[in-house]
Every structure is written in structure tokens, then in C-alpha cells.
Amino acid sequence: MDSRPFRPRLTIGGVPVHAMLVPFPIVCFTGAMLTDIAYVNSPQVQWANFSQWLLAFGLGFAGLAAICGLVDWFGNRTTARPGSGWLHMVGNVVVLALALINNFVHSRDGWTGVVPTGITLSVLTVAIMVVTGFIGHRMAYVHQRAQVRA
Amino acid sequence: MSARAIRAVVATALVVGVAACSKPEFPAHEQYGNQPRLPAPKQFLFPPMGLATPIGWKANETPTVPQGFAIQGFARNLANPRSVLGLPNGDVLVVESGDPGLAPVLRPKDIVFGLTIGAVHGDTKPGNRVLLLRDTNGDGVADQRFVLADKLFSPFGIAVVDQTLYVAATDAILAYPFRTGDTRLGGPARVLAELPGGPIDHHWTKSLTASPDGAKLYVGVGSNSNIVENGLEAEKDRARIFEVDRQTGAMRPYATGLRNPNGLTFRPGTNDLWTVVNERDEIGNNLVPDYMTHVKPGAFYGWPWSWYGQHVDVRVKPERPDMVARATPPDYALGPHVAALGLAFANGGAFPARYQGGAFVGEHGSWDRTQLNGYQVAFVPFANGRPAGKPEAFVSGFLTKDEKSAHGRPVGLGFDARGALLVADDVGNTVWRVTAR
Numbered sequence: 094m095d096s097r098p099f100r101p102r103l104t105i106g107g108v109p110v111h112a113m114l115v116p117f118p119i120v121c122f123t124g125a126m127l128t129d130i131a132y133v134n135s136p137q138v139q140w141a142n143f144s145q146w147l148l149a150f151g152l153g154f155a156g157l158a159a160i161c162g163l164v165d166w167f168g169n170r171t172t173a174r175p176g177s178g179w180l181h182m183v184g185n186v187v188v189l190a191l192a193l194i195n196n197f198v199h200s201r202d203g204w205t206g207v208v209p210t211g212i213t214l215s216v217l218t219v220a221i222m223v224v225t226g227f228i229g230h231r232m233a234y235v236h237q238r239a240q241v242r243a
Numbered sequence: 244m245s246a247r248a249i250r251a252v253v254a255t256a257l258v259v260g261v262a263a264c265s266k267p268e269f270p271a272h273e274q275y276g277n278q279p280r281l282p283a284p285k286q287f288l289f290p291p292m293g294l295a296t297p298i299g300w301k302a303n304e305t306p307t308v309p310q311g312f313a314i315q316g317f318a319r320n321l322a323n324p325r326s327v328l329g330l331p332n333g334d335v336l337v338v339e340s341g342d343p344g345l346a347p348v349l350r351p352k353d354i355v356f357g358l359t360i361g362a363v364h365g366d367t368k369p370g371n372r373v374l375l376l377r378d379t380n381g382d383g384v385a386d387q388r389f390v391l392a393d394k395l396f397s398p399f400g401i402a403v404v405d406q407t408l409y410v411a412a413t414d415a416i417l418a419y420p421f422r423t424g425d426t427r428l429g430g431p432a433r434v435l436a437e438l439p440g441g442p443i444d445h446h447w448t449k450s451l452t453a454s455p456d457g458a459k460l461y462v463g464v465g466s467n468s469n470i471v472e473n474g475l476e477a478e479k480d481r482a483r484i485f486e487v488d489r490q491t492g493a494m495r496p497y498a499t500g501l502r503n504p505n506g507l508t509f510r511p512g513t514n515d516l517w518t519v520v521n522e523r524d525e526i527g528n529n530l531v532p533d534y535m536t537h538v539k540p541g542a543f544y545g546w547p548w549s550w551y552g553q554h555v556d557v558r559v560k561p562e563r564p565d566m567v568a569r570a571t572p573p574d575y576a577l578g579p580h581v582a583a584l585g586l587a588f589a590n591g592g593a594f595p596a597r598y599q600g601g602a603f604v605g606e607h608g609s610w611d612r613t614q615l616n617g618y619q620v621a622f623v624p625f626a627n628g629r630p631a632g633k634p635e636a637f638v639s640g641f642l643t644k645d646e647k648s649a650h651g652r653p654v655g656l657g658f659d660a661r662g663a664l665l666v667a668d669d670v671g672n673t674v675w676r677v678t679a680r
Contacts, residue, residue, distance in 0.1 A: 136561070137474070138473065139474075142349055145351055145352070146351065194288065197288035197289055200289075200350070200355075201525065202468070202469045202470045202471075202472035202525055202558060203470050203558030203560070204557060204558045205286050206472075206558075210286075
């Protein structure tokens with residue numbers, strides 16, 4: 094049995110591009126949730142506008158991160174792929190889908206761009222991302238340990 | 244977050260998405276008159292949209308008119324003509340104009356809308372000037388053109404009173420010395436009154452008319468957004484008609500809550516000011532119908548808090564039940580999203596008796612509707628000083644048969660000295676002239 098460890102395929106100076114990109118959607122989607130909360134409490138349109146930009150950039154970077162992650166995933170033998178990777182992948186596909194829908198919802202003019210659907214999706218996105226992000230970091234940590242072991 | 248919850252969210256999103264693509268759920272023709280059927284508002288992932296590619300008119304093409312009428316191009320190859328005014332000596336003033344381009348990109352949506360809706364106004368560079376057209380041989384085609392005023396800031400409304408030409412640019416009413424019959428202005432402009440222009444200037448067309456006694460001017464100032472998505476502070480002094488003293492330039496709000504009032508005109512023989520108003524978008528194919536109304540001094544017509552009286556718009560926060568309670572319903576629904584911009588009443592002259600006293604409405608045409616609506620000059624019969632009966636297509640054929648392309652789009656209307664109806668067509672770059680045979 095081939096026991097070669099999981100190796101990211103897209104790297105710059107040994108650092109996985111996927112790992113460099115994932116902070117963008119994490120920060121953007123979390124920020125969108127916070128600006129949604131700020132909008133609901135004000136309601137000043139600048140916060141809703143903030144949310145729209147954060148969701149748009151978050152989605153763009155999430156798409157790039159997803160492509161890099163998929164290249165890494167399918168660029169490794171099945172036996173090398175960590176078991177929790179599937180959960181990470183499926184969870185983040187849901188995050189991507191919710192963020193896409195949320196972009197459209199937030200494009201509505203006025204209050205209904207955020208309340209109730211928009212802010213609900215923003216919170217759901219972050220909630221799922223907490224789990225998928227944790228799994229992702231755990232995989233990176235385990236992957237590092239495997240590297241050290243190897 | 245359970246799998247069931249995720250499924251519920253995704254299912255909801257799909258339902259909303261499909262709803263966004265569905266056809267209008269009841270025919271638009273039920274939305275005319277003083278008691279229009281108003282469906283429940285909807286929220287969309289992507290608002291209903293239907294656009295027509297601008298293709299212009301070939302030299303032998305014209306719009307169509309009913310039996311008993313004829314139409315010809317009074318002047319072609321103009322640069323976005325939007326307003327027309329017939330002078331007593333037969334001369335015709337035409338205002339060529341375009342969007343001032345002051346709206347910044349505030350949201351990702353602005354980029355998307357700029358690439359879609361912004362693309363269907365044609366690629367002609369707007370003239371932003373006032374032309375005088377003269378038909379010296381009376382064949383119904385202008386054979387002389389004079390530029391009266393040039394390099395104006397998105398002019399739209401126009402009026403001539405007491406040897407003065409008034410032009411409503413998007414940021415001011417300008418007054419020029421001008422005598423009917425002259426082919427040039429008697430001097431430079433004087434600013435009679437400043438108008439709310441930038442920042443943003445979402446609805447930039449400032450419609451203008453004079454009171455029958457000539458003492459006052461009335462100017463329409465459209466809202467600075469669809470539904471206050473730029474904040475309430477951007478709506479100061481907007482969505483209203485101002486009364487302007489012609490001598491002093493002093494302004495006072497004449498009526499408010501009118502989202503985008505255009506076609507200001509007094510019904511001949513009365514002191515009733517009439518306007519056509521473009522209502523709000525993105526809550527459905529059939530909401531909210533644009534309307535025509537006589538303007539009650541001091542009245543509030545609902546925007547942004549409500550439409551057609553007390554139909555509350557939940558998109559506006561904070562709520563203002565006190566304002567909703569004050570809202571006056573308009574007289575007459577013209578149909579959803581027709582984009583009424585021009586209004587003229589038949590008054591004597593050459594048109595048959597049944598048209599006399601009735602209203603002609605220039606409908607620029609919809610974007611927020613899967614099935615196109617408007618793109619015509621409609622005729623609304625009147626009885627006892629109020630609209631009576633359904634609107635009829637009067638000048639049509641602006642769209643191709645498949646409704647994919649637009650030869651032109653009507654805007655401002657007016658009657659010339661010989662009683663012919665003039666139609667400014669900003670996409671077809673033509674002023675059309677409709678005569679009774």
C-alpha cells in the first residue's frame with residue numbers, strides 16, 4: 094500500500110495557495126454578518142452596502158480557494174486524502190451556495206435586502222464556516238504532523 | 244445547523260428563484276384606471292427584467308398610428324431628443340439630453356445594472372442642447388435647424404413665457420431672453436432657481452411647465468433612488484413638484500411623495516396641473532403601476548413609505564405610519580412599469596372630437612418586467628375633467644414584432660401650432676409628427 098502523505102499541489106514557496114486564500118472568505122463573510130447586524134440596529138444604508146461588497150469579494154475569493162482546494166484534493170491518491178476532507182468539502186460547497194444566494198438577496202433595495210433572509214443567510218454561512226474552517230485547520234495540522242513523521 | 248435546515252434554506256431559495264423567472268401572474272390590462280388591481284408585493288433574487296436592444300429606424304420606417312392619422316419624421320438624426328415644445332408661430336423647440344452620469348458605484352449591483360439597463364439607451368452621445376426647428380414650406384418636415392443653447396447640464400424641461408425661454412437643467416432653471424420668431428437667444432442665461440442635482444441624481448429629468456397666467460413655474464424633481472437605498476438624507480427636496488415664482492425664483496414644495504414626476508402640464512382651460520409619475524421597481528412584474536394624476540396643492544402621494552394610498556412599502560425603514568396615513572392615492576393607473584415621461588392634452592386643432600380634452604402619454608417602456616410594457620404613446624379619454632376609460636395605443640410600433648429590439652422609445656410630447664402631435668423619440672433620435680388626415 095502506498096503510504097505517501099497528502100501533498101498540496103498548488104503551492105508558492107512550499108505554502109499551499111488554498112491556505113493563503115481561505116482567510117479572505119472567512120474574514121469577508123464574518124464581516125458581512127457583523128455589518129448586517131450593524132444595519133439592522135441603525136438602519137444606515139452604508140452598513141448594507143458594506144455587506145454587499147464583503148459578500149461579493151468573499152464569494153470571489155471563496156471560488157478561487159475552492160478551485161485550489163479541489164486541485165489539491167484530486168491531485169492526491171485516494172489513500173492519501175484525510176477522511177475529514179469530504180466533510181470540509183461538502184460543508185464549504187454549502188457555504189459557497191449560501192453566499193451566492195446571499196449576494197442576490199443583498200442586492201435588493203432597502204430593508205428586505207438584509208431582513209429577514211439576508212442576515213439569516215449571513216449567520217448560517219458563518220456558522221457552517223466555523224465547522225468547515227475548524228476541519229480545514231485540523232487537516233493542515235495533521236498534514237504537518239504527517240510531514241514531520243515522514 | 245441540521246441537514247434538514249440546509250435543505251429548507253436551499254428549497255426556499257429555489258422557489259424564490261423560480262418565482263423570479265415566472266410570467267406576470269395576471270394581465271397588465273387589469274391595472275388601468277382609478278381602481279387598479281394591485282397584487283401582493285414580491286421579493287426576488289433577481290428582479291424581473293426585460294430589455295429591448297436599440298436598433299434605430301431606417302429612413303423608410305416609422306411608428307404606426309390609428310386609421311385616420313398619419314405620421315412622419317419631423318426631424319431625424321437628432322442626439323437623444325427628450326422634450327418638444329411647439330411655439331405659436333409654428334417653430335418647434337427640441338431638448339436633446341442625457342444622463343448627467345453623477346451616480347457613483349456604491350454597490351456591486353450598480354455595476355451589473357450599468358452593464359444591462361444602461362446599455363439599452365443606445366450609443367448616441369446626447370446633445371445636451373436646445374434646438375429650434377423650423378418647417379418653412381409646411382410639408383411637415385423641419386428644413387431649418389438652429390442651436391439656441393449648447394453645452395447644458397442634462398436639460399429636460401422647457402417653457403416659453405413672456406419673451407423668456409426657461410430651460411430646466413438637472414441642477415438649475417435657466418432663463419434666456421427669447422422672442423418667438425427669433426432663431427437665436429437674446430442674451431446669456433440667468434439662473435432663476437437652483438434645483439437638487441448631484442450627488443447621485445438618480446432620476447435626473449426636471450420636467451417644467453408654466454401656470455396658465457404665467458406667474459409661476461412648476462418643476463418636477465425625481466427621487467434619488469428606487470426606494471431610498473441611498474439613504475433618506477439623499478432624498479432631501481426630492482420626489483416632489485416645486486412651485487417657482489417666475490419673478491423672484493422663490494421655490495416652495497407644491498406636492499410631495501411623487502417618486503419621479505414628469506410631463507408636467509396644465510390641462511387646457513383649467514387650473515389643474517397634471518403629471519405622470521414613475522412608481523417604484525423590484526417588487527413584481529405588476530407592481531407598482533405608473534400613474535397619471537392631477538396634482539392637489541400640498542398633497543403627499545406616498546413615496547417612499549407607501550404606494551396608491553396606504554400600501555406600505557416594507558423596504559423603507561424606519562417606518563412612518565404618520566406619513567402613510569397622509570398619503571393620497573393618484574387618479575389613474577397607466578399600467579405597470581410603462582415609464583411614463585411625456586404628457587400632452589389635445590386642445591382644439593386638427594384632431595377628431597373624441598380626442599379633444601384627452602391625454603396623450605409618452606411611455607418610454609419597461610425594464611423591470613419579463614414581458615415588455617409601454618413603448619408607445621397611449622391615449623387616455625377624459626370626461627368631466629377626469630380620465631374616463633381605458634388607455635388606447637395611439638402611436639405604437641416602437642418595438643420589433645418579436646419584442647427583442649426597439650427602433651425607438653417615446654419620451655416628451657407636445658402639440659405644434661397646426662395641431663399636430665409631436666413625439667420626442669430618444670432612442671430613435673427622431674421627432675415624430677402625427678396629423679389627422
